[in-house]
Amino acid sequence: MAELKNHGVCGTKRSASDETEAIKFDPKKSMAMVPSLLEDPAAAIANTRHEFGEHGGVNMSIEASATFTVMEPETMRRMFAGELGPDRDFFIYSRHFNPTVLNLSRQMAALEGTAAAYCTSSGMSAICAVLLQLLASGDHVVASRTLYGGTHALLAHFLPRTSNITTSFVDIGDLEEVEKEIVEGKTKVLYFEAVSNPTLAVANIPELCRIGHAKGLTVVVDNTFTPMVLSPARLGADVVVHSISKFISGGADIIAGAVCGPSKLVNSMMDLRQGSLMLLGPTMNAKVAFELSERIPHLSLRMKEHCRRAAEFAKRMKKAGLKVIYPGLPDHPQHQLMKSLVNSEYGFGGMLCLDMGTEEKANKLMNILQNTTQFGFMAVSLGYYETLMSCSGSSTSSEMNREEKELAGISPGLIRMSVGYIGTLEQKWSQFEKAIAKVDGLVKS
Protein backbone atom coordinates (compact mmCIF):
# COMPACT_ATOMS: atom_id res chain seq x y z
CA MET A 1 0.00 0.00 0.00
CA ALA A 2 2.55 2.57 -1.08
CA GLU A 3 -0.29 4.82 -2.25
CA LEU A 4 -0.73 6.49 1.11
CA LYS A 5 2.91 7.35 1.54
CA ASN A 6 3.63 8.70 -1.93
CA HIS A 7 1.26 11.60 -2.01
CA GLY A 8 2.68 15.09 -1.98
CA VAL A 9 6.13 16.32 -1.08
CA CYS A 10 5.94 15.47 2.60
CA GLY A 11 5.17 11.82 1.98
CA THR A 12 8.59 11.10 0.47
CA LYS A 13 10.43 8.49 2.50
CA ARG A 14 13.97 7.29 2.02
CA SER A 15 13.03 3.89 3.36
CA ALA A 16 11.40 2.97 0.03
CA SER A 17 14.62 1.60 -1.43
CA ASP A 18 15.79 -1.95 -0.81
CA GLU A 19 19.12 -0.61 0.32
CA THR A 20 17.57 1.38 3.14
CA GLU A 21 15.34 -1.54 4.10
CA ALA A 22 18.47 -3.61 4.61
CA ILE A 23 19.80 -1.35 7.35
CA LYS A 24 16.51 -1.17 9.21
CA PHE A 25 16.45 -3.25 12.33
CA ASP A 26 13.73 -5.69 13.15
CA PRO A 27 14.07 -5.50 16.95
CA LYS A 28 12.48 -8.89 17.53
CA LYS A 29 14.71 -10.56 14.98
CA SER A 30 17.87 -8.87 16.14
CA MET A 31 17.20 -9.57 19.81
CA ALA A 32 16.45 -13.17 19.02
CA MET A 33 19.84 -13.42 17.32
CA VAL A 34 21.66 -12.07 20.38
CA PRO A 35 19.70 -13.38 23.38
CA SER A 36 21.94 -11.77 26.00
CA LEU A 37 20.96 -8.33 24.71
CA LEU A 38 17.40 -8.99 25.82
CA GLU A 39 18.54 -8.45 29.37
CA ASP A 40 20.22 -5.10 28.76
CA PRO A 41 17.77 -2.21 28.28
CA ALA A 42 20.47 0.01 26.75
CA ALA A 43 21.20 -2.62 24.10
CA ALA A 44 17.50 -3.11 23.42
CA ILE A 45 17.04 0.64 22.91
CA ALA A 46 19.98 0.73 20.49
CA ASN A 47 18.31 -2.08 18.56
CA THR A 48 14.99 -0.33 18.07
CA ARG A 49 14.16 0.78 14.58
CA HIS A 50 15.62 4.22 14.04
CA GLU A 51 13.40 6.56 12.04
CA PHE A 52 15.20 8.89 9.63
CA GLY A 53 14.02 12.42 8.94
CA GLU A 54 12.07 12.99 5.76
CA HIS A 55 15.20 14.34 3.98
CA GLY A 56 17.43 11.66 5.43
CA GLY A 57 18.11 13.60 8.59
CA VAL A 58 19.73 11.65 11.42
CA ASN A 59 16.78 12.65 13.58
CA MET A 60 13.28 11.67 12.61
CA SER A 61 10.92 14.38 11.41
CA ILE A 62 8.18 15.52 13.75
CA GLU A 63 4.79 14.46 12.43
CA ALA A 64 2.89 17.43 13.76
CA SER A 65 -0.36 16.68 11.92
CA ALA A 66 -3.53 16.17 13.90
CA THR A 67 -5.11 14.36 10.96
CA PHE A 68 -3.89 12.29 7.99
CA THR A 69 -5.04 12.18 4.42
CA VAL A 70 -5.91 9.10 2.37
CA MET A 71 -5.49 8.71 -1.38
CA GLU A 72 -8.65 6.67 -1.84
CA PRO A 73 -11.92 6.89 0.11
CA GLU A 74 -11.91 3.10 0.52
CA THR A 75 -8.72 3.37 2.62
CA MET A 76 -10.58 5.44 5.23
CA ARG A 77 -13.25 2.76 5.62
CA ARG A 78 -10.58 0.08 5.98
CA MET A 79 -8.70 2.08 8.61
CA PHE A 80 -11.84 2.55 10.68
CA ALA A 81 -12.67 -1.14 10.28
CA GLY A 82 -9.25 -1.92 11.79
CA GLU A 83 -7.91 -3.56 8.62
CA LEU A 84 -5.16 -0.97 8.14
CA GLY A 85 -3.22 0.46 11.06
CA PRO A 86 0.00 2.07 12.21
CA ASP A 87 1.92 -1.20 11.91
CA ARG A 88 1.60 -0.65 8.16
CA ASP A 89 2.02 3.12 8.35
CA PHE A 90 -1.67 4.02 8.16
CA PHE A 91 -2.67 6.77 10.54
CA ILE A 92 -6.12 8.24 11.15
CA TYR A 93 -5.91 11.01 13.72
CA SER A 94 -3.32 11.91 16.34
CA ARG A 95 -5.51 11.23 19.38
CA HIS A 96 -5.31 7.69 18.06
CA PHE A 97 -1.79 6.79 16.86
CA ASN A 98 0.73 9.45 15.81
CA PRO A 99 4.00 8.39 14.09
CA THR A 100 6.27 10.49 16.33
CA VAL A 101 4.56 9.32 19.51
CA LEU A 102 4.78 5.78 18.16
CA ASN A 103 8.52 6.20 17.65
CA LEU A 104 8.98 7.19 21.30
CA SER A 105 6.67 4.35 22.29
CA ARG A 106 8.92 1.87 20.46
CA GLN A 107 11.85 3.15 22.51
CA MET A 108 9.81 2.71 25.69
CA ALA A 109 8.87 -0.86 24.71
CA ALA A 110 12.56 -1.60 24.13
CA LEU A 111 13.50 -0.02 27.46
CA GLU A 112 11.04 -2.23 29.30
CA GLY A 113 11.34 -5.33 27.12
CA THR A 114 7.65 -5.41 26.26
CA ALA A 115 6.08 -6.18 22.89
CA ALA A 116 4.44 -2.76 22.71
CA ALA A 117 4.03 0.56 24.48
CA TYR A 118 2.17 3.79 24.05
CA CYS A 119 2.92 7.19 25.52
CA THR A 120 0.48 9.51 27.21
CA SER A 121 0.27 13.08 28.45
CA SER A 122 1.18 12.19 32.06
CA GLY A 123 2.10 9.31 34.32
CA MET A 124 -1.29 9.52 36.02
CA SER A 125 -3.11 9.27 32.69
CA ALA A 126 -1.09 6.15 31.84
CA ILE A 127 -2.01 4.59 35.21
CA CYS A 128 -5.70 5.59 34.96
CA ALA A 129 -6.02 4.40 31.38
CA VAL A 130 -4.47 1.00 31.99
CA LEU A 131 -6.58 0.37 35.10
CA LEU A 132 -9.77 1.43 33.39
CA GLN A 133 -8.94 -0.85 30.46
CA LEU A 134 -8.24 -3.87 32.64
CA LEU A 135 -11.07 -3.37 35.13
CA ALA A 136 -14.85 -3.15 34.99
CA SER A 137 -17.43 -2.05 37.53
CA GLY A 138 -17.42 -4.44 40.49
CA ASP A 139 -13.83 -5.56 39.99
CA HIS A 140 -11.22 -5.51 42.70
CA VAL A 141 -7.52 -4.59 42.89
CA VAL A 142 -4.86 -5.71 45.35
CA ALA A 143 -2.31 -2.92 45.64
CA SER A 144 0.67 -1.96 47.72
CA ARG A 145 -0.19 0.41 50.54
CA THR A 146 2.96 2.38 49.75
CA LEU A 147 2.31 4.10 46.46
CA TYR A 148 2.72 7.56 44.99
CA GLY A 149 0.00 9.69 46.69
CA GLY A 150 -1.87 10.33 43.43
CA THR A 151 -2.09 6.63 42.60
CA HIS A 152 -3.16 5.88 46.16
CA ALA A 153 -5.93 8.49 45.92
CA LEU A 154 -7.03 7.14 42.54
CA LEU A 155 -7.43 3.63 43.95
CA ALA A 156 -8.71 4.58 47.41
CA HIS A 157 -11.16 7.33 46.48
CA PHE A 158 -11.67 8.08 42.80
CA LEU A 159 -12.19 4.62 41.30
CA PRO A 160 -14.60 3.40 44.02
CA ARG A 161 -16.72 6.57 43.60
CA THR A 162 -16.75 6.78 39.83
CA SER A 163 -16.44 3.17 38.70
CA ASN A 164 -17.30 0.84 41.60
CA ILE A 165 -13.74 -0.52 41.45
CA THR A 166 -12.38 -1.27 44.92
CA THR A 167 -8.87 -1.87 46.24
CA SER A 168 -7.37 -3.74 49.16
CA PHE A 169 -4.09 -2.18 50.22
CA VAL A 170 -1.47 -4.59 51.50
CA ASP A 171 2.12 -4.75 52.66
CA ILE A 172 3.59 -5.85 49.34
CA GLY A 173 6.56 -7.36 51.18
CA ASP A 174 4.21 -9.77 52.95
CA LEU A 175 3.55 -12.33 50.22
CA GLU A 176 1.08 -14.27 52.37
CA GLU A 177 -1.00 -11.15 52.93
CA VAL A 178 -0.95 -10.41 49.20
CA GLU A 179 -2.22 -13.90 48.40
CA LYS A 180 -4.86 -13.76 51.13
CA GLU A 181 -6.36 -10.52 49.82
CA ILE A 182 -6.91 -11.88 46.31
CA VAL A 183 -10.58 -12.73 45.84
CA GLU A 184 -10.88 -15.28 43.08
CA GLY A 185 -13.14 -14.17 40.28
CA LYS A 186 -13.26 -10.58 41.59
CA THR A 187 -9.63 -9.44 41.88
CA LYS A 188 -8.28 -8.67 38.44
CA VAL A 189 -5.14 -6.60 39.01
CA LEU A 190 -2.13 -6.73 41.31
CA TYR A 191 -0.58 -3.25 41.41
CA PHE A 192 2.66 -2.05 43.00
CA GLU A 193 5.74 0.09 42.47
CA ALA A 194 9.03 -1.66 41.72
CA VAL A 195 10.67 0.62 44.30
CA SER A 196 8.06 2.40 46.39
CA ASN A 197 7.48 6.12 46.56
CA PRO A 198 8.67 7.44 48.96
CA THR A 199 9.88 4.69 51.31
CA LEU A 200 12.14 2.88 48.80
CA ALA A 201 10.83 -0.57 49.67
CA VAL A 202 11.78 -3.00 46.91
CA ALA A 203 9.11 -5.35 45.57
CA ASN A 204 9.86 -9.02 45.03
CA ILE A 205 8.66 -8.76 41.44
CA PRO A 206 9.16 -12.41 40.38
CA GLU A 207 7.37 -13.80 43.46
CA LEU A 208 4.54 -11.28 43.27
CA CYS A 209 4.07 -12.14 39.58
CA ARG A 210 4.01 -15.84 40.41
CA ILE A 211 1.29 -15.28 43.03
CA GLY A 212 -0.73 -12.96 40.78
CA HIS A 213 -0.49 -15.17 37.72
CA ALA A 214 -1.46 -18.30 39.66
CA LYS A 215 -4.75 -16.52 40.41
CA GLY A 216 -5.21 -15.17 36.88
CA LEU A 217 -4.40 -11.53 37.71
CA THR A 218 -2.73 -8.96 35.51
CA VAL A 219 0.36 -7.63 37.27
CA VAL A 220 0.92 -3.91 36.74
CA VAL A 221 4.18 -2.37 38.00
CA ASP A 222 5.07 1.31 38.20
CA ASN A 223 8.78 1.58 37.37
CA THR A 224 9.06 5.38 37.59
CA PHE A 225 11.82 5.28 40.25
CA THR A 226 14.04 2.75 38.50
CA PRO A 227 14.11 2.93 34.68
CA MET A 228 17.12 0.95 33.37
CA VAL A 229 17.89 -0.25 36.91
CA LEU A 230 14.99 -2.70 37.11
CA SER A 231 13.07 -4.31 34.25
CA PRO A 232 9.78 -5.51 35.77
CA ALA A 233 8.47 -7.08 32.54
CA ARG A 234 11.68 -9.08 32.16
CA LEU A 235 11.05 -10.26 35.73
CA GLY A 236 7.50 -11.40 34.94
CA ALA A 237 5.20 -8.34 35.08
CA ASP A 238 2.50 -8.02 32.44
CA VAL A 239 2.38 -4.24 32.29
CA VAL A 240 4.88 -1.55 33.25
CA VAL A 241 3.74 2.04 33.71
CA HIS A 242 5.94 5.11 33.86
CA SER A 243 5.81 8.73 34.76
CA ILE A 244 8.17 9.86 32.00
CA SER A 245 8.11 13.27 33.72
CA LYS A 246 10.89 11.99 36.01
CA PHE A 247 14.20 10.26 35.17
CA ILE A 248 13.28 9.44 31.57
CA SER A 249 12.69 13.10 30.73
CA GLY A 250 15.50 14.23 33.02
CA GLY A 251 14.82 17.92 32.46
CA ALA A 252 11.95 18.56 34.89
CA ASP A 253 10.29 20.37 32.01
CA ILE A 254 7.80 17.84 30.61
CA ILE A 255 4.84 15.93 32.02
CA ALA A 256 4.43 12.58 30.26
CA GLY A 257 3.74 8.90 30.82
CA ALA A 258 3.73 5.49 29.19
CA VAL A 259 2.06 2.11 29.30
CA CYS A 260 4.37 -0.74 28.27
CA GLY A 261 2.84 -4.18 27.78
CA PRO A 262 1.56 -6.80 25.39
CA SER A 263 0.44 -5.63 21.93
CA LYS A 264 -3.05 -6.92 22.62
CA LEU A 265 -3.45 -4.65 25.65
CA VAL A 266 -1.93 -1.58 23.97
CA ASN A 267 -4.09 -2.07 20.90
CA SER A 268 -7.19 -2.54 23.05
CA MET A 269 -6.44 0.78 24.76
CA MET A 270 -6.44 2.45 21.33
CA ASP A 271 -9.62 0.72 20.15
CA LEU A 272 -12.01 3.16 18.50
CA ARG A 273 -15.00 1.85 20.45
CA GLN A 274 -13.61 0.49 23.72
CA GLY A 275 -10.13 1.94 24.17
CA SER A 276 -9.40 3.96 27.30
CA LEU A 277 -6.62 5.98 25.68
CA MET A 278 -8.57 6.62 22.50
CA LEU A 279 -11.78 7.57 24.30
CA LEU A 280 -10.48 9.41 27.37
CA GLY A 281 -7.88 11.08 25.19
CA PRO A 282 -4.77 11.79 27.30
CA THR A 283 -2.78 12.26 24.13
CA MET A 284 0.91 13.09 23.97
CA ASN A 285 1.82 15.96 21.69
CA ALA A 286 4.11 14.91 18.81
CA LYS A 287 6.55 17.75 19.57
CA VAL A 288 6.86 16.51 23.14
CA ALA A 289 7.36 12.95 21.89
CA PHE A 290 10.18 14.12 19.66
CA GLU A 291 11.90 15.97 22.52
CA LEU A 292 11.68 12.91 24.73
CA SER A 293 12.88 10.52 22.03
CA GLU A 294 16.09 12.58 21.84
CA ARG A 295 16.69 12.02 25.57
CA ILE A 296 16.21 8.24 25.69
CA PRO A 297 19.62 7.44 24.14
CA HIS A 298 21.43 9.04 27.10
CA LEU A 299 19.06 7.78 29.80
CA SER A 300 21.47 4.95 30.53
CA LEU A 301 24.38 7.35 31.15
CA ARG A 302 22.25 9.64 33.29
CA MET A 303 20.89 6.77 35.39
CA LYS A 304 24.38 5.44 36.05
CA GLU A 305 25.49 8.81 37.42
CA HIS A 306 22.29 9.34 39.47
CA CYS A 307 22.88 5.88 40.97
CA ARG A 308 26.60 6.36 41.60
CA ARG A 309 26.07 9.63 43.44
CA ALA A 310 23.09 8.39 45.45
CA ALA A 311 25.10 5.35 46.57
CA GLU A 312 28.08 7.45 47.59
CA PHE A 313 25.97 10.04 49.43
CA ALA A 314 23.97 7.33 51.21
CA LYS A 315 27.19 5.70 52.39
CA ARG A 316 28.64 9.00 53.63
CA MET A 317 25.36 10.11 55.27
CA LYS A 318 25.19 6.84 57.16
CA LYS A 319 28.79 7.22 58.24
CA ALA A 320 27.93 10.72 59.47
CA GLY A 321 25.35 9.09 61.78
CA LEU A 322 22.23 10.04 59.84
CA LYS A 323 19.23 7.76 59.44
CA VAL A 324 19.36 7.06 55.74
CA ILE A 325 17.28 4.71 53.62
CA TYR A 326 18.88 3.48 50.40
CA PRO A 327 18.42 0.03 48.84
CA GLY A 328 22.12 -0.07 47.98
CA LEU A 329 23.11 -0.05 51.65
CA PRO A 330 23.61 -3.53 53.10
CA ASP A 331 21.32 -2.70 56.04
CA HIS A 332 18.33 -1.96 53.76
CA PRO A 333 15.77 -4.74 54.36
CA GLN A 334 15.57 -5.62 50.66
CA HIS A 335 19.22 -5.03 49.75
CA GLN A 336 19.90 -8.66 48.84
CA LEU A 337 16.62 -8.95 46.97
CA MET A 338 17.34 -5.85 44.90
CA LYS A 339 20.85 -7.08 44.21
CA SER A 340 19.35 -10.21 42.71
CA LEU A 341 16.92 -8.26 40.49
CA VAL A 342 18.88 -5.29 39.09
CA ASN A 343 20.35 -4.97 35.63
CA SER A 344 24.11 -4.92 35.86
CA GLU A 345 26.05 -1.64 35.93
CA TYR A 346 23.23 0.60 37.18
CA GLY A 347 23.43 0.13 40.93
CA PHE A 348 20.43 0.67 43.18
CA GLY A 349 18.70 3.80 41.91
CA GLY A 350 19.03 7.55 42.24
CA MET A 351 16.65 8.05 45.17
CA LEU A 352 17.43 8.07 48.87
CA CYS A 353 15.54 9.06 52.00
CA LEU A 354 16.73 10.76 55.15
CA ASP A 355 14.59 10.35 58.23
CA MET A 356 15.01 13.48 60.31
CA GLY A 357 12.47 12.35 62.94
CA THR A 358 10.30 15.46 62.85
CA GLU A 359 8.94 17.63 60.07
CA GLU A 360 10.49 20.64 61.77
CA LYS A 361 14.01 19.21 61.55
CA ALA A 362 13.43 18.03 58.01
CA ASN A 363 12.31 21.52 56.98
CA LYS A 364 15.24 23.15 58.75
CA LEU A 365 17.74 20.97 56.92
CA MET A 366 16.10 21.40 53.51
CA ASN A 367 15.94 25.16 54.01
CA ILE A 368 19.71 25.33 54.62
CA LEU A 369 20.47 22.87 51.82
CA GLN A 370 18.64 25.05 49.32
CA ASN A 371 19.03 28.60 50.59
CA THR A 372 22.45 28.58 52.23
CA THR A 373 24.69 25.87 50.82
CA GLN A 374 22.99 25.37 47.43
CA PHE A 375 23.04 21.60 47.60
CA GLY A 376 19.66 21.19 45.90
CA PHE A 377 16.11 22.42 45.50
CA MET A 378 13.07 22.02 47.71
CA ALA A 379 10.70 20.67 45.12
CA VAL A 380 8.58 17.62 44.46
CA SER A 381 9.30 15.29 41.55
CA LEU A 382 12.51 13.47 40.74
CA GLY A 383 14.99 12.53 38.08
CA TYR A 384 16.36 16.03 37.50
CA TYR A 385 20.06 16.87 37.17
CA GLU A 386 19.78 19.04 40.29
CA THR A 387 19.04 17.30 43.58
CA LEU A 388 15.36 17.65 44.50
CA MET A 389 14.16 17.31 48.09
CA SER A 390 10.72 17.13 49.63
CA CYS A 391 9.20 16.12 52.92
CA SER A 392 6.94 13.36 51.59
CA GLY A 393 4.37 13.27 54.39
CA SER A 394 3.34 16.88 53.83
CA SER A 395 3.76 16.90 50.03
CA THR A 396 3.58 14.02 47.56
CA SER A 397 1.98 11.67 50.07
CA SER A 398 -0.30 14.25 51.69
CA GLU A 399 -3.28 12.60 49.95
CA MET A 400 -2.93 9.82 52.54
CA ASN A 401 -4.34 10.26 56.05
CA ARG A 402 -2.20 9.91 59.18
CA GLU A 403 -2.99 6.24 59.67
CA GLU A 404 -2.34 5.40 56.01
CA LYS A 405 1.00 7.18 56.18
CA GLU A 406 1.94 5.34 59.36
CA LEU A 407 1.06 1.99 57.80
CA ALA A 408 3.03 2.92 54.69
CA GLY A 409 6.06 3.77 56.83
CA ILE A 410 6.08 7.47 55.92
CA SER A 411 7.36 9.24 59.02
CA PRO A 412 6.71 13.00 59.39
CA GLY A 413 10.45 13.80 59.11
CA LEU A 414 11.11 11.75 55.99
CA ILE A 415 12.98 13.72 53.34
CA ARG A 416 12.86 12.11 49.91
CA MET A 417 15.88 13.05 47.85
CA SER A 418 16.34 12.60 44.13
CA VAL A 419 20.10 12.83 43.76
CA GLY A 420 21.26 14.94 40.84
CA TYR A 421 24.51 14.88 38.94
CA ILE A 422 25.24 18.58 38.41
CA GLY A 423 28.64 19.77 39.68
CA THR A 424 31.21 17.46 41.14
CA LEU A 425 30.44 14.85 43.73
CA GLU A 426 32.89 16.36 46.23
CA GLN A 427 31.52 19.88 45.70
CA LYS A 428 28.00 18.65 46.42
CA TRP A 429 29.07 16.58 49.43
CA SER A 430 30.82 19.54 50.99
CA GLN A 431 27.60 21.58 50.56
CA PHE A 432 25.72 18.82 52.34
CA GLU A 433 28.25 18.58 55.16
CA LYS A 434 28.13 22.34 55.73
CA ALA A 435 24.33 22.22 56.02
CA ILE A 436 24.39 19.31 58.44
CA ALA A 437 26.83 21.17 60.64
CA LYS A 438 24.34 24.04 60.89
CA VAL A 439 21.42 21.90 62.10
CA ASP A 440 21.42 21.30 65.85
CA GLY A 441 20.14 18.15 67.49
CA LEU A 442 20.05 15.95 64.43
CA VAL A 443 18.56 12.51 64.85
CA LYS A 444 21.40 10.06 64.68
CA SER A 445 20.81 6.42 63.95
Ligand SMILES: Cc1ncc(COP(=O)(O)O)c(C=O)c1O
Ligand atom coordinates in the same frame (compact mmCIF):
# COMPACT_ATOMS: atom_id res chain seq x y z
C1 LIG B 1 5.87 6.65 41.24
C2 LIG B 1 5.02 7.64 40.50
N1 LIG B 1 4.10 7.22 39.63
C3 LIG B 1 3.31 8.07 38.95
C4 LIG B 1 3.41 9.43 39.12
C5 LIG B 1 2.51 10.35 38.35
O1 LIG B 1 3.18 10.86 37.26
P1 LIG B 1 2.83 12.26 36.53
O2 LIG B 1 3.14 13.35 37.48
O3 LIG B 1 3.71 12.24 35.32
O4 LIG B 1 1.38 12.21 36.19
C6 LIG B 1 4.36 9.93 40.00
C7 LIG B 1 4.48 11.39 40.20
O5 LIG B 1 5.14 11.87 41.10
C8 LIG B 1 5.20 9.02 40.71
O6 LIG B 1 6.14 9.44 41.58
